Amino acid sequence: MSWLSARRSTTARGETSHSAEGVVERVFGSVGFFRLWIAQVISATGDWLGLIAIISLAERLNDGSEGTAIALVLTARILPGFFLATAAGIIVDRFNRRRVMMVADVGRALVLMALPFVDSLAGLVLASFVLELLTMLWSPAKEALVPSLVPADKLTSANSLNVAAAYGMFPVAAGLAALLAKIAESLADTGWIDTLRLNQEGLAFYVDALSFLATALIVSTIVIPKAAREREDTGNAKGWDFGGAVRDLKEGWRVIAMNPVVRSVNVGLATGVIGGGMLVPLGAIFVSEVISGDEADFNLVLFALGTGMAFGVGSASVFQNRMNRSKAFPLALLTAGVGLLAAGSSSVLWLVVPAIGLVGFAAGPVYVLGFTLLHENVDDEFRGRIFAALLVVVRFCVLLALAAAPLLSELFDRLSAALWDRQLDIAGISVFVPGVRLTIWLASIIVSLAGFLALASLREHSGTPSSDTAGRAS
Numbered sequence: 001m002s003w004l005s006a007r008r009s010t011t012a013r014g015e016t017s018h019s020a021e022g023v024v025e026r027v028f029g030s031v032g033f034f035r036l037w038i039a040q041v042i043s044a045t046g047d048w049l050g051l052i053a054i055i056s057l058a059e060r061l062n063d064g065s066e067g068t069a070i071a072l073v074l075t076a077r078i079l080p081g082f083f084l085a086t087a088a089g090i091i092v093d094r095f096n097r098r099r100v101m102m103v104a105d106v107g108r109a110l111v112l113m114a115l116p117f118v119d120s121l122a123g124l125v126l127a128s129f130v131l132e133l134l135t136m137l138w139s140p141a142k143e144a145l146v147p148s149l150v151p152a153d154k155l156t157s158a159n160s161l162n163v164a165a166a167y168g169m170f171p172v173a174a175g176l177a178a179l180l181a182k183i184a185e186s187l188a189d190t191g192w193i194d195t196l197r198l199n200q201e202g203l204a205f206y207v208d209a210l211s212f213l214a215t216a217l218i219v220s221t222i223v224i225p226k227a228a229r230e231r232e233d234t235g236n237a238k239g240w241d242f243g244g245a246v247r248d249l250k251e252g253w254r255v256i257a258m259n260p261v262v263r264s265v266n267v268g269l270a271t272g273v274i275g276g277g278m279l280v281p282l283g284a285i286f287v288s289e290v291i292s293g294d295e296a297d298f299n300l301v302l303f304a305l306g307t308g309m310a311f312g313v314g315s316a317s318v319f320q321n322r323m324n325r326s327k328a329f330p331l332a333l334l335t336a337g338v339g340l341l342a343a344g345s346s347s348v349l350w351l352v353v354p355a356i357g358l359v360g361f362a363a364g365p366v367y368v369l370g371f372t373l374l375h376e377n378v379d380d381e382f383r384g385r386i387f388a389a390l391l392v393v394v395r396f397c398v399l400l401a402l403a404a405a406p407l408l409s410e411l412f413d414r415l416s417a418a419l420w421d422r423q424l425d426i427a428g429i430s431v432f433v434p435g436v437r438l439t440i441w442l443a444s445i446i447v448s449l450a451g452f453l454a455l456a457s458l459r460e461h462s463g464t465p466s467s468d469t470a471g472r473a474s
Helices: 002-028 031-061 066-094 097-117 121-149 152-168 170-186 200-220 226-238 242-258 260-277 279-289 295-318 325-345 349-377 380-420 435-463 467-472
Strands: 423-426 429-432
Touching: 002 031, 002 152, 031 066, 031 097, 031 121, 031 152, 031 170, 031 200, 066 097, 066 121, 066 380, 097 121, 097 200, 121 152, 121 349, 121 380, 152 170, 152 295, 152 349, 170 200, 260 279, 260 325, 260 349, 260 380, 260 435, 279 295, 279 380, 279 435, 295 349, 325 349, 325 435, 349 380, 380 435
Parallel strands: none
Antiparallel strands: 423 429
């Protein structure tokens, strides 16, 4: 009787395990990608938590010149990508990607454990620079690994989950930072807090370091399919030599220039980010100047943007197998441009909110569809370089948009005041045209232009039978 009960118990456990694995495979595509996604959730939380703590430490170390300190630290996080992204892509393509990710995670953990003892702005800038170098290795390695773990018909869903992991963890990290600050306050009266530097930033750095060690452990458990392992062995056999690295660099840029899909995604995302990124620093100004709104109205606009993006990403995932991604990608860019134009042309909140919701609904899938197109159309041996190049281009365009938008707004405002007294008569209707409205109109044109460029390039791809293998040429 006891044997029968044990047999039933074992069977029940086996069925439960099989059922759980089936759910994971339906949602995530494979157990391997599920583990990679969990690693990304933890890593993204650590990235945001570390950034919050680093900014806080920069403010404390440079009291009186906080803005300068934060600018220096953020510059240290941005600069490596401009100059070393391609080299990072070559490393990712020539070495075992899981090991690259694990080394990067352990390296980030060691730097973070040292950060509580940094007492100078120069040391903080150097640590930020090293952290970014390691992140530059981790991110393209992760992206290059995704198609090896996920079936082709699940790639869009996988990229949707990646977006949720990357950006959805910011509020979690912010809440965790606040909790750690409270814990640090409760430890303030203990004698050993100064020895271990368990203040607000120090405690956050230690927790962040643990998160990266956990990520490294999870990545070590991911089982790579046989075909992908063979590619890893081939890449490892190359070793590292300067001549081979230069050849890899040339091949990577040739694929970016010649493959219409790669070119389309790079141009579309980069140009689209410039236009869409302008909305971030101008949103509050537009709400205040054009529709005479307050902070609550601006929060409603942000809610509409975030909600639209969530629905857009979810729709791309649900209908991934029913859409032509080569057509949906430029269409999403064009729709975002139209929505941005409608929002910039509106003067009442009840029109701005749905227009911004449309922008979010269209912009959300742009990232998902763009990355899916690259996963599908770039051969495994090139993925590290392609994604490293794309990430740095997007980052540069975000920085350009954030810096240029306020300057353009002020310039256009002066021009509008000098030429039209900030009022235009269009078809007998007087339209208020401050600089912020003109800049948002320009942003909508840029996003729409990105859609047309992507459409033309992807039309070339669909019209040339051999073009989809351009990225696979040796």
